[in-house]
Amino acid sequence: MEELERTGVTLEAVLVRYQLPGLNAMTKEVYDKAMRSLKRTKPKQAA
Numbered sequence: 001m002e003e004l005e006r007t008g009v010t011l012e013a014v015l016v017r018y019q020l021p022g023l024n025a026m027t028k029e030v031y032d033k034a035m036r037s038l039k040r041t042k043p044k045q046a047a
Helices: 004-006 011-017 030-037
Strands: none
Touching: 004 030
16 A cells, blocks of 8 residues: 555556456465556655
8 A cells, every 4th residue: 555655556556457356356466566566666746
């Protein structure tokens, strides 16, 4: 959740990208892949 906040990416966007019906459907492998992707994402700009 911290990475989502830092990047400004929504949880919904992650679920759509990995074709998941909900957060509970996320496997460790998908979680690891999503975290690697989020870590490469630049922080959102401060408002």
